[in-house]
Amino acid sequence: MAAARVLRAGACRRRLLLSSASSSASSSASSASSSGGSRAAERGEWPDGAGLGFRPPAHSHSDWIGPPDQHSNLRPVIFYVPPEESALERRLREARQEAQASNQRFWARHNRAFRQEKEEFIYSRLKAKGLEMRDESGHKATLNAEEMADFYKDFLSKNLKKHLQYNRDWYKHNFRITFLMGQVALVRALRWLRWRKKNVEQ
Amino acid sequence: MSAARRCCPPRALAAGLFVWRLRNTGVPQVPCRFVHLYRVANNRLITFQYFNFLKRMYVTQCNKDLSQRAKPKSDSVVSPFHELQQLDQEKKVVHKISPVSPETSSRNELREMKSAAETEDSVIPVGAESKEDRQWKEMRLRLDDLPGVLARLSKIKLTALVVSTTSAGFAMAPVPFELTCFLLASLGTGLASCAANSINQFFEVPFDSNMSRTKNRPLVRGQISPLLAVCFAASCGIPGIALLTLGVNPLTGALGAFNIFLYTCCYTPLKRMSIANTWVGAVVGAIPPMGWTAATGSLDAGALLLGGILYSWQFPHFNALSWGLREDYSRGGYCMMSVTHPGLCRRVALRHCLALIGLSMVAPVLNITTWTFPIISLPINLYISYLGFRFYRDADRSSSRKLFFCSLWHLPMLLLVMLTCKKPALEKEDKGDLPGGSQETAMEIRLP
Numbered sequence: 348m349a350a351a352r353v354l355r356a357g358a359c360r361r362r363l364l365l366s367s368a369s370s371s372a373s374s375s376a377s378s379a380s381s382s383g384g385s386r387a388a389e390r391g392e393w394p395d396g397a398g399l400g401f402r403p404p405a406h407s408h409s410d411w412i413g414p415p416d417q418h419s420n421l422r423p424v425i426f427y428v429p430p431e432e433s434a435l436e437r438r439l440r441e442a443r444q445e446a447q448a449s450n451q452r453f454w455a456r457h458n459r460a461f462r463q464e465k466e467e468f469i470y471s472r473l474k475a476k477g478l479e480m481r482d483e484s485g486h487k488a489t490l491n492a493e494e495m496a497d498f499y500k501d502f503l504s505k506n507l508k509k510h511l512q513y514n515r516d517w518y519k520h521n522f523r524i525t526f527l528m529g530q531v532a533l534v535r536a537l538r539w540l541r542w543r544k545k546n547v548e549q
Numbered sequence: 550m551s552a553a554r555r556c557c558p559p560r561a562l563a564a565g566l567f568v569w570r571l572r573n574t575g576v577p578q579v580p581c582r583f584v585h586l587y588r589v590a591n592n593r594l595i596t597f598q599y600f601n602f603l604k605r606m607y608v609t610q611c612n613k614d615l616s617q618r619a620k621p622k623s624d625s626v627v628s629p630f631h632e633l634q635q636l637d638q639e640k641k642v643v644h645k646i647s648p649v650s651p652e653t654s655s656r657n658e659l660r661e662m663k664s665a666a667e668t669e670d671s672v673i674p675v676g677a678e679s680k681e682d683r684q685w686k687e688m689r690l691r692l693d694d695l696p697g698v699l700a701r702l703s704k705i706k707l708t709a710l711v712v713s714t715t716s717a718g719f720a721m722a723p724v725p726f727e728l729t730c731f732l733l734a735s736l737g738t739g740l741a742s743c744a745a746n747s748i749n750q751f752f753e754v755p756f757d758s759n760m761s762r763t764k765n766r767p768l769v770r771g772q773i774s775p776l777l778a779v780c781f782a783a784s785c786g787i788p789g790i791a792l793l794t795l796g797v798n799p800l801t802g803a804l805g806a807f808n809i810f811l812y813t814c815c816y817t818p819l820k821r822m823s824i825a826n827t828w829v830g831a832v833v834g835a836i837p838p839m840g841w842t843a844a845t846g847s848l849d850a851g852a853l854l855l856g857g858i859l860y861s862w863q864f865p866h867f868n869a870l871s872w873g874l875r876e877d878y879s880r881g882g883y884c885m886m887s888v889t890h891p892g893l894c895r896r897v898a899l900r901h902c903l904a905l906i907g908l909s910m911v912a913p914v915l916n917i918t919t920w921t922f923p924i925i926s927l928p929i930n931l932y933i934s935y936l937g938f939r940f941y942r943d944a945d946r947s948s949s950r951k952l953f954f955c956s957l958w959h960l961p962m963l964l965l966v967m968l969t970c971k972k973p974a975l976e977k978e979d980k981g982d983l984p985g986g987s988q989e990t991a992m993e994i995r996l997p
Contacts, residue, residue, distance in 0.1 A: 400681070401681070401682055401685050403685070403687070407687055409687050409688050409689040410687075410688040410771075411685050411686065411687055411688060412685065412686050412688050412770070412771035413681075413684060413685045413686075414681065414684035414685070415758065415764070419758075419759075420758050420759045420764065421755060421758050421759075422758065422769070422770065422771060424688070424771065425685075450755050454755065454758075454759060457880075458759070458880065461879075461880045492873075492875065492876075492945075492946055493944065493945065495875075495876070496875060496888075496891060498879075499875050499876060499878075499879035499888050500879070500888055500889055500891075502879050502880070503878070503879045503882070503884070503888050503889060504889065506882060507882070507884070509882075510821055510882035511821070511822065513882075514818070514821050514822075517755060518752070518818075521751070521752070521754070521775065524775065525751075525775045525776055525779055528774060528775065528776035529776055532776060
């Protein structure tokens, strides 16, 4: 896997971090990404997506979005670091990375807790009914929706406060990112207009 | 803001999709490489977990898929809601695959197919591009994708339903029909609805990702940036409200602006804070019959009645829908009656089904319709009330689904019956039974 990755990486400006087997690739990549990220930024390379195991093609100048994460159901984004990244653009990218990390942490933990508590609930209910976790054919025994309703109500009320806090954080992140995006777009537009004007004058 | 706030995939479309798939797997074996690839592309429908949204990508990669068929499917990237995800993806295939036919495909795709044909027998480095890598997409907006993305962002089907309730409100108004006013009101409402829906999706990205019904929205998939979504919302909302205020009348404009505010700033955050969101959402759905105010320029009894009918309709519709989504709502942190107060949920649905009967009775009293309206609408109102009662008593998935699907045809039919039973203007003047204060003036004129 690592060897094939190296082959595919191609000639141009790609930081070849993966020399070991694929199992250690993610750990080395994740440890290198934080330091590699800043160095990569200087040279305009793609920092490896924090152990996500995917490298966008070298010629691409845009961000890449991946399949939903199995724990958080959120889609990870690998952000492109342009060679001359302005301070504003860097602030935007860091805000987006921070929001992504915070969302990932929250939802992965939350979904894991949901699955675990659901299993425990099903187990306790089945035990109370005197049934086993698996029936004769070996399939996992489940409760129907009406029996699960008690669990859903309980889970929601337990986590309400956590959700209220998360909502506040998410709205703050969202507005900040969108505002920064607006600023970056405005600066780029002005730069382009100035360049056009200079070209026309020449 | 809606007649149908949450759209369910139409059953007919799913059925049509299955028929279409079966038909296509029966393509006869023709010894032509090009057609073989076309057939192979269609056979890929069966292995739909490899479905890529960008139509150009799957044609080149279909060979690699088939060559790797022996490899066991990795479940690591499949979300817990596998079934529904596949259903969503299958649905999308209908819209995307049809252009990939030899006659209509662009030269670009033809070239890709030919190059794929050439590499079919060549050695492909194993593991060079895994299935997971193919699921990574470049976050670059292509212009030809933009209309589809914006349609999904603005929930175009829902917007169409909202515009139709506005048109119904306009048509019910007891004034001569003016085409320009009608078109302006419809367009303005449509734009306002697009804006509100876009902002709603902008606010709810991580929550939408976690719910199976909404996880294929454009912002969730990264097909459009949040900035662009907000700009689109602004560019729809501002002209929409301006059109309503200047082109129709200020009251309609104010109602439109108020509705956008109610939906985006009240309903959307409230969904995660308290069950009161359902009542706020019902008001959001009740305002679009402001087509009446567009026609008459005033918020009189008829407008309120029409709004009342739509308000009552929202409850059986939404409560029945939310009954089947309890797990998603609980995990996603949405405060819905179906999760926290199930008894209240069913009671409210039944109550408002019965209210619909009552409101239909009031219509002729207010001289909006003739007395034939309550009589003709009684069967459908009784039927939905019966289903509401069954839902109240049984409280299970099948009764909730029956109630939901009934509500989908109940509203259009009710509005249609109302339109056909509309009180003709002439009849009103003859009988002299004009509502409210004008009756007194009529009496005054008659007295010597």
